[in-house]
Amino acid sequence: MNIMELIHSYTPSKGWDEMKGVNGIREEYLNFLDSIKNLNLQDLEFKQQVSSELFMNQGITFTVYSDNEGTEKIFPFDILPRIINHSEWEMIDAGIKQRLKALNIFLKDIYSTQSIIKDGIIPAKTIANSPGFCLQAMGISVANDIYSHIAGIDLIKGENGEWYVLEDNLRTPSGVSYMLENREITKRLFPESFNSNKVLKVNNYPILLYNNLCSLSPRPISNPVVVILSPGIYNSAYFEHTFLARQMGVDLVEGRDLVVDNDIVYMKTISGLSRIDVIYRRIDDEYLDPLSFNPNSILGVPGILNAYRKENVAIVNAIGNGIADDKAIYHFVPQMIDYYLNEKPILNNVPTYFMNNPEHFSFLKENIQNMVVKRTNQSGGYGMLMGNASSDKEIDLYLKQIEKSPDEFVAQPIIQLSTVPCFIDGKLVARHVDFRPFAIYGKDEITIIPGGLTRVALKEGSLVVNSSQGGGSKDTWII
Amino acid sequence: MLSRIAESIFWLNRYAERSAVIVRHVKVNYSISLENNFSDHSYWPQLLAYYGGLNPKEIELAIKDLNRAAAFLLVDDSNPFSFKENISKSRMNAKGLQDHISKEVWEQINFLFLTTKSISGNKPNSKTNFQNLIETLDKNIVLYNGLIDLTIARGLSWDFLNLGRFIERTFLTIDWLDLVYQKQNYQFEDNDDVVYWRTFLLMESGYEYYLKNYKNLNSNSNIIQQMILDKDFPQSIFYSISRMKKYILKILEKEKNIDKRMILREFEKINAQIEYADLAHIKKQGLQNYLFNLKSELNNFSQTVHQNFFS
Numbered sequence: 001m002n003i004m005e006l007i008h009s010y011t012p013s014k015g016w017d018e019m020k021g022v023n024g025i026r027e028e029y030l031n032f033l034d035s036i037k038n039l040n041l042q043d044l045e046f047k048q049q050v051s052s053e054l055f056m057n058q059g060i061t062f063t064v065y066s067d068n069e070g071t072e073k074i075f076p077f078d079i080l081p082r083i084i085n086h087s088e089w090e091m092i093d094a095g096i097k098q099r100l101k102a103l104n105i106f107l108k109d110i111y112s113t114q115s116i117i118k119d120g121i122i123p124a125k126t127i128a129n130s131p132g133f134c135l136q137a138m139g140i141s142v143a144n145d146i147y148s149h150i151a152g153i154d155l156i157k158g159e160n161g162e163w164y165v166l167e168d169n170l171r172t173p174s175g176v177s178y179m180l181e182n183r184e185i186t187k188r189l190f191p192e193s194f195n196s197n198k199v200l201k202v203n204n205y206p207i208l209l210y211n212n213l214c215s216l217s218p219r220p221i222s223n224p225v226v227v228i229l230s231p232g233i234y235n236s237a238y239f240e241h242t243f244l245a246r247q248m249g250v251d252l253v254e255g256r257d258l259v260v261d262n263d264i265v266y267m268k269t270i271s272g273l274s275r276i277d278v279i280y281r282r283i284d285d286e287y288l289d290p291l292s293f294n295p296n297s298i299l300g301v302p303g304i305l306n307a308y309r310k311e312n313v314a315i316v317n318a319i320g321n322g323i324a325d326d327k328a329i330y331h332f333v334p335q336m337i338d339y340y341l342n343e344k345p346i347l348n349n350v351p352t353y354f355m356n357n358p359e360h361f362s363f364l365k366e367n368i369q370n371m372v373v374k375r376t377n378q379s380g381g382y383g384m385l386m387g388n389a390s391s392d393k394e395i396d397l398y399l400k401q402i403e404k405s406p407d408e409f410v411a412q413p414i415i416q417l418s419t420v421p422c423f424i425d426g427k428l429v430a431r432h433v434d435f436r437p438f439a440i441y442g443k444d445e446i447t448i449i450p451g452g453l454t455r456v457a458l459k460e461g462s463l464v465v466n467s468s469q470g471g472g473s474k475d476t477w478i479i
Numbered sequence: 480m481l482s483r484i485a486e487s488i489f490w491l492n493r494y495a496e497r498s499a500v501i502v503r504h505v506k507v508n509y510s511i512s513l514e515n516n517f518s519d520h521s522y523w524p525q526l527l528a529y530y531g532g533l534n535p536k537e538i539e540l541a542i543k544d545l546n547r548a549a550a551f552l553l554v555d556d557s558n559p560f561s562f563k564e565n566i567s568k569s570r571m572n573a574k575g576l577q578d579h580i581s582k583e584v585w586e587q588i589n590f591l592f593l594t595t596k597s598i599s600g601n602k603p604n605s606k607t608n609f610q611n612l613i614e615t616l617d618k619n620i621v622l623y624n625g626l627i628d629l630t631i632a633r634g635l636s637w638d639f640l641n642l643g644r645f646i647e648r649t650f651l652t653i654d655w656l657d658l659v660y661q662k663q664n665y666q667f668e669d670n671d672d673v674v675y676w677r678t679f680l681l682m683e684s685g686y687e688y689y690l691k692n693y694k695n696l697n698s699n700s701n702i703i704q705q706m707i708l709d710k711d712f713p714q715s716i717f718y719s720i721s722r723m724k725k726y727i728l729k730i731l732e733k734e735k736n737i738d739k740r741m742i743l744r745e746f747e748k749i750n751a752q753i754e755y756a757d758l759a760h761i762k763k764q765g766l767q768n769y770l771f772n773l774k775s776e777l778n779n780f781s782q783t784v785h786q787n788f789f790s
Contacts, residue, residue: 056593057590058589059585233574238574246582270482270635270730270734
């Protein structure tokens with residue numbers, strides 16, 4: 001069977017399919033399909049096998065915490081790239097920049113004057129109830145007034161092809177290494193298609209990130225010491241930590257490698273202590289400093305918060321960013337854009353219902369089959385209920401949990417995610433996807449890398465794309 | 480270099496060296512036993528005791544089945560000293576220092592880990608082709624060593640990798656000499672058991688070297704000469720200690736803030752035992768005593784390295 005027969009037999013989903021619309025193949029896919037028209041089924045199967053071996057031997061893995069067996073898993077990869085046209089990308093680019101600007105001002109505001117509360121845009125109770133609000137971050141000034149240096153914004157495409165923001169990830173967004181590795185592998189699998197489609201490059205991300213980190217050094221020196229702080233080899237994103245350290249040529253350190261003396265952070269080297277200027281931490285606030293946060297944390301560094309407060313070290317992303325990507329605060333981002341920037345939001349929000357509002361809770365109960373309920377303080381697909389995929393018993397149990405602590409839950413209508421073609425079991429099948437582009441917020445500009453991580457729900461009909469819940473990924477081409 | 484990284488690099492190669500020796504020893508004995516099932520000329524009892532911690536009764540049971548014995552040493556999950564366990568530890572160290580080793584080395588150690596992970600040694604499958612498995616592991620651990628040589632920059636990582644490799648090699652050579660000469664009552668006089676010594680030399684990759692360099696007939700003393708005092712034989716104690724000297728001096732040269740005197744003093748205690756030794760000296764001291772003293776000094780030096788660089 002050749003590829004054209006596979007494409008003809010492809011059945012798009014009922015919602016928005018990104019390759020095949022009512023009028024046939026969409027324009028952005030035409031060139032790619034033409035460039036692979038001479039391939040057959042065996043060629044695709046061979047490419048799939050090559051990609052699996054590359055991922056396996058390179059140890060490109062993630063860890064699932066609830067899995068008691070082998071903790072490391074390969075992130076499944078689909079060989080066919082997802083293609084997004086340039087005009088659509090320009091809108092996404094502008095929308096993310098606008099959103100990040102507003103969220104960054106919000107972070108500065110909320111940890112200083114709190115005018116957004118005083119002006120009644122966000123209720124004080126919402127901030128106070130958020131587990132992401134960090135009292136220890138009050139009054140701390142950060143370099144260049146930038147809080148969210150590195151962001152990953154989760155986007156989805158709805159039934160009519162319109163884009164929505166699903167989540168803002170402003171703490172330690174992961175996935176950028178998969179974006180870069182997926183690209184490297186796709187280049188090897190489809191070298192000619194890659195050239196003929198004029199795909200925009202993503203591979204300068206590590207250089208941009210390194211330069212951005214260096215610019216934050218509190219010491220005005222030409223070669224500041226930058227490190228990545230990782231929880232260690234058992235962390236779910238450890239592959240990414242090592243990948244970035246290698247790509248940027250910086251040390252990958254763990255909490256036990258660092259020590260604070262006289263409010264200066266040092267790393268322990270074989271020839272003594274060596275001062276650190278910038279820390280790109282991949283550890284949550286809670287575990288960062290046992291003297292200020294969780295006293296039982298063995299991942300963090302005692303005294304690091306004081307060193308940060310005294311501006312002897314830069315910590316990226318800033319401490320306290322959890323308030324800005326809290327699922328309850330998400331609802332207010334369009335108002336923030338209006339309040340801080342006096343602009344209309346370019347990207348849509350998904351309507352959000354608060355479970356501490358009795359009317360919203362009643363609405364949820366009546367429409368639960370069409371709703372997804374999330375815990376405000378969890379991510380990665382954990383603690384979530386999909387109304388259309390849960391039994392009555394599961395729903396009853398979940399509703400009881402909401403009644404016990406309504407502040408911890410929000411609900412959203414289920415959006416039928418767009419689908420793209422995936423090569424699974426020798427067939428071309430439609431699977432739902434989301435999209436996480438990555439942004440670097442620099443002193444002079446915000447750069448959105450033209451690409452991103454597309455996550456795929458590999459099970460037929462499933463809308464859950466998280467790697468921890470059986471999702472996979474594919475390369476994303478902006479052409 | 481971070482102390483933790485230096486320690487991981489050191490242990491990465493210690494475990495890898497041990498893995499390489501295990502598979503080489505199993506390979507030689509497996510091959511000999513195929514012709515002559517568990518003959519007196521094989522070293523299975525010593526292998527099962529040294530790399531498996533088995534007692535004589537357990538060894539008696541284990542050597543009834545050649546494949547089971549090989550599986551126990553290579554991939555059995557119940558053996559905490561198996562090849563699989565050593566590679567797993569080596570890989571765990573490598574995982575924590577991917578930014579200090581080359582991508583090629585990481586992929587190779589990862590390949591070895593995945594190859595052994597996919598085999599359960601608890602219930603050796605009769606269809607498992609052990610000959611192929613042993614060949615695969617042997618070739619790939621050699622490839623790992625080749626990639627280390629080809630792709631690691633000659634900086635501190637390289638120095639600590641080699642320090643780990645040669646400390647481990649010295650420990651293993653001392654222990655194996657002790658094991659094989661124990662059966663000979665530590666005698667220097669030849670026992671005429673050519674096959675016994677041939678197997679041992681094959682296990683140490685030194686048979687051809689021996690044939691070219693040792694023409695007189697006293698195998699017992701020739702092998703002591705080759706395995707302890709030979710300057711050119713890469714598995715000899717002399718060679719390993721001379722390499723350790725090279726790398727420890729290079730590390731001390733690069734790291735100015737280290738207490739050099741203490742480290743050099745401990746090193747010279749071992750070095751003196753080998754550099755000024757000859758067969759007569761070892762004979763006078765007694766081989767067993769000589770090996771025991773050498774191992775004690777090596778332990779002390781190893782501890783000094785830990786105290787000064789890793790803690």
